[in-house]
Structure formats: C-alpha cells, structure tokens
Amino acid sequence: MSNVDRWLLPDGIDEVLPEQAHLVEKMRREIIDLYHNWGYDLVIPPMVEFTESLLSGSGQDLDLMTFRLTDQLSGRLMGVRADITPQVARMDAHSLNLSIPGRFCYAGTVLHTLPRGPLESRSPISVGVELFGESSISADIEIIELFLNTLSVAEIGHVSLDLGHVDIVRGLIGEANLSVDLEAEIFDLLQRKARTELAVWISENIENEQLSAWFNKLPQLTGGIEILETAKAALDGAPEVVINALNQLETAIHSLDTSHLNIHLDLSEMPGYHYHTGIVFAAYIQGYGKALGNGGRYDHVGEAFGRSRPATGFAFDLKTLVSQGSCSQSLSLGIFAPFCPDSSRREEIKSLRRQGFRVVEGFENQVIDYEELKCNRQLVKIGGKYIVEFLS
Template sequence: MSNWLLPESLADILPAEARRIEELRRDLLDLYRTYGFELVAPPLVEYLESLQAVSGTDLNLRTSKVVDQISGRTMGVRADMTPQVARIDAHLLNREGVTRLCYCGSVLHARPAGLLSDRELLQIGAEIFGHAGIESDLEVVQLALESVGRAGVHHPRLDLNYPDLGRFLIERDPVLKTRVAEVCELLNAKDVSGLRALGRESGCLPETTRYLLALTSLYGDGSVLERARSVLPDEPEVREALGSLRRFIDALPGHEITVDLADIGSGYAYHSGLIFSVYAEGWHDALVKGGRFDGIGRMYGRARPATGFSLDLRKLSAGLPAAQPARAVRAPWGSDADLIAAVKQLRQSGEIVVQILPGQELNLDEFVIDRELVLLDGQWQLRAL
C-alpha cells in the first residue's frame, strides 16, 4: 500500500526500483553526451502563457494551474518538456547552426493520458535544432533505439507515421477544415463507421470520405506505401509524405519497422512531418515518441527546424524484470582507525558497506548482505556469508 495516501494515478517508487531508474537516468544522459548533446534543466513551473504557447493541443488540457504568490499571475506545472527546451533554444541560446540539447525531469499531467497511465512522469529526451534534413531524424531515431537497448529492451519495433498527410486530406475539403480535431480522433481510433457517419452528416466530398477510410487500412510494413500511392490522390503533398517515409525506411535496414498512416490524432499536435514511436513486448503503449516539430520556436520569437524524442523512465523501468538487490558488505560500527580505513577503502573500490549501528537489526529491501568485515589475526578482512 505504498500509495494509500496519494492522489489517484500517483505512486511512490520504492528502493530497488528507484535505484534502477536513477541508474538509467545517469546512463542515458551520459550516452547523449557522447553524441554531443548538451544538458539543460528548465524549471518545473512557468507562467501559463509560456507553457501553453503551442495552443489548441492536448498539452493545454494536461497542464495543472497554480497561482504565483509573488506576481499573482497564473503559472502551470509542466506536462511536457519539449516546448521548454524549444524556448531555451529560441530565446536564450539563440545560436546559429545546429544545437543538440538533452534533458531529464519530472512532468505532471492534470489527468492521466490513459487508463493505465500515471500522472507523474520522469521525462528524458534529446532534441536537435537547426537542421531540416533526414540525417537529424535518423540520428534521433538511432539514439532512441539505443536508449531502450541500454535498458535491456529486446526487439523494439519502430512505428512511423506522417500526420501532415492525414491533415492535408482533411483540410483540402472545405467542409471539414473546421473539424480537423474531430476527424483526427476518428482516424486515430480507426473508427470506420464513425468516419462514414461523419461523411454523411457533414456533406463533405465523397472522395474525402474515401481517402480517409483508406487511411484506416494503411497499416503494416513498408509495402503499405505502395498501396497508399494507388488509393490516395496523386498530389505533391501526398508524394512528399510517402517519399519521406520510404527514404527513412530504406536508411534503417535491419530494424522492424511498421507504418500507420491513420495515426494522426495522438500526442500534443505540435509535431510536423515524419514522427515515430517505439514499441516493445511488455509495455501496453509506446515506450518512446518523437519526430519533427519544426517551427515550435516561433511562439518564442525564433522558428527553427527541430526533431527529437522523449520517454518516461518510470514507465520504461516498470516494464523490465524486477530490479534485483545489490550485493553488500556488513561491517561493525566502531572508532578503530583500522576499521575506519578498511571501510573507506572498500567504499572507494565501489563496494556497498552497511555498518551495523548499536542495537540495529538489518531489514533491507535493496541490498543482499553476502559478506562481512571481521577482525581476523589483528586485520580487518572480508568473509563470505
């Protein structure tokens, strides 16, 4: 009953699990540094207008509001760190050329994203600003796959989609231009009957309904793209989207890749162009989400091409096999100089040494005591238990 006093969809993380999450955080941030990503740490709360600069998205609904006791203005507790990192790139760093930034911190959702979702996430991610080519997209995808691989995730599946394709098909119909969000929800759910009913009720063009229904069946491996060319309109926007997806798949041989052209209603809707998700057995939804979010910095005074990804370390860790206790050494408490020196030397070599306080009974979840430090023949020595 670790969460019996906590609000719904919030939970404590207990010792062994908390240690593993922290080890993952350190390992991944060190990995991102080897790629040249610089660490930034935006604040947990900001004025609401800054956090909600990307308006009309799920992000606004998930942002918790508080009143700043100093200024009286409304602040928000961040629900996603990507807009904050975009603000740092656009407004504070203001560099020319490519900037690679990474981050890690807690985010809070006013409501859980799904039935099995938590409201507090430990979000870690990496973003590349200032490059519009496929090369930066490939770098962040490779880094995302390496991230989950470092955690012990085997056989991840990369799922690609191109939301701008679906939005183009919707917005080219004058009747549906004001109902984009509604249509996106139906597409994301692959609600065929709902799309047909919307087509009849709205009076949209018959060909629009036909294209939207076709999107719901365009899911699978790379062969989906050839089917899409035959059933979708032959227009520049469609050719660009399908061509980008094909180039991306061809540049990642040896990976399990699927395409879902109807998946355009999820996420925070600030993405543009090609986006991706990483799935793996043992997790009920995507482990990693990322892709292009060009122009998000415009709200902060400087639009830049951008691509990146993020994941929740708590969710990643929760789907792994149970965290195993660490081996530790038991040692007596005392002021003997040789004992103090022996304990210090063991700790400096990386050993965990638990000194037994007077009257203490060991009751540990995270450590397995398999050795002890004992005085033998006038010297402090390790002995197996």
C-alpha cells in the first residue's frame, strides 16, 4: 500500500470538514428542538447490538445492510446498526414499557454494507421520530405534519409529497388468495408498472373477473389528489380494507396544509411491502433524484420484542437536508487574542466566551493567518484596557 492510499477512505464513507460540520450540527440542534416542541423525547441508542435484537423483525433488506462482528467478551455476534427504528422499538418495548403513546426522536450515524443507490453515503446521519402505541389516523397525520415541518426547518421548499397505502394492494392480494411465489410475481409487475405483462399475468392467474379488473386498474391510479375520486369509482365494491385505506388517505390529505405543497399519489406503490402496514410517504424536490426522507406505519415492528404496539415514524439523512436546504450560514468569525502573559487578558477572554463569542488564543511566536483562524476581530490593549477591534 502506497502512502497516498493510506489516507483514502472506503467507498461510500465520507468525512465532514469544519464548515460543513458546523452547518450539520446547527441543523441537528434545530431539528431536535423542533421534535422536543412536539413532545418527542430524545433517545440515544448504542452503535452496536447483538444481532438477534438488532435485526428482529426487520426483514431481509436490513439484514443484508448490516455489518457484523464478534463480541470479544461474550463470543456472540453483534451488528453495527444500519437503521435506528428497530433499536427504538426495543427501547419502547423493554427499556421504557410505557402505558401511554411513546414519542421518541433520535439523531445518529448508521452504517450500511452497501450504498442504497449510486453515489450515496454508506454512513448517513439518520434523524427522525417514532410514535408507538397509537393506531388512529391522527397519529399518521401528526407524523406527516412533523415530517413536513422538518423540511421547513431545513429551508427546503417546493416539496412534492408522495403518499400511498400498502393496504390497497395488500387487500386485493389477500382477496385473491395467492401463493407466496405468485404474490412476489404480481408485486414485481406492479412496481415496474408493466401494464401489458400485468394484464397477461392476471388473465393467467386470477379467475375472478371483478378482481382482475381491480388489479388491472391499479397502475393507472397515480396522480394528484383528484385521483382519489377516480380510485373510489374504480375500486367500488373492493374489500373493506381497501376502502378503509382510501378513506384514510382522504382524511390525511384534508388535514394537511396543501397551499404550498404538491401531493402525488401512487396507489399501486408498495415501498417496504413486507414491513409497512398502512400509510407510507416520501418527500422529493426537483433536481434531486431520490427521496429526501421517507416514513410510514409499521405496526408489527415490536412483535419480535414481545410487545406489538401500533407504530409510525420517519427518517432523513441529516447531511442530505443540509446539502439540499437553503441554510448557508457559515461559521461565525471569531476574535483573535494574541499571546500575552497578562492575567487581565485571561479574564477578558473568559468574559467574552461567557457572552457567546468565539475567541481563539494565539501561541508565543505563532505565525498568524486570520483566514485560517476564522477571525475578523482582534483583542487589543489600549490605555490599559482590553477592547475588541475589527481587523482592517
């Protein structure tokens, strides 16, 4: 290995340098304060856990994304977290065991074995919330509103909110009583919007004419909020779970302030089909090719921990919010205090720092570069008194 190679980071692992780190931390504080104001308590789960706990009920996707290592104390297998939601579910089920709905928020680095997409980080800073113990549509609405408020704090405008409900497809599949293999086939066709292939598949595998018609209409049920009325007519007579899903989406949309929000519905979309259980959502902006953040309901997440409570939540990558937002406040420039063995100088520096000023002390014989020091003022002694002067 050459000397140059020694300092290279692994693909997908990034570092955050001072000016950007300042913005990331500022954003983190503002977002956590937002969540606190909504009643969400901050939790800090550990970076590693035993895999039987970390991956309980999380599905194969998260399993493949998780780095594993052997605990040198117990000999048991541990995993480095790739998602914080299962950890918070464990805390809700065992560490806290609340009788009321639990509202939690978090911000921490996660690690992925592979990037989720081209050029994506394998070490995002995940920030989000989880709400446990409330199954009503009011909980979904609260979570979506807080999701949108997070984007406002990040100063991200012209947002497109994608909404869906997994019970629409799941309800029709349940009515069809398909095998696991056939279910996987129609899931793939619906996600690819392969209408011609889907029509052929339906003719070969679905005998019920009404059910066949409903499945064929699903890929067409995409568009603005007006598509709900189209869906109600197209799926008239569908199983009750499907109709309830449409009604929930309608209730959620009517509860949101849509004056500055573009809402897009795709009623055949099923992100996290084997994980989510109700309303799902994601946020997009023009010019950014993937979701800024996503979330939804996942009522079975606590089953593996012996306490199945209704659950919903969302997560963002904090670094993405900073890079895509309008927050461009740079690090506040400080005050340079040249080296001088003077006790009154030390007292003045303490006073300035207590007032919230950034003060950088010089060393004896130090070469001074104010730009690198990030200072635009200097502490000087005039007439026996210390004052702060702007640098010329």
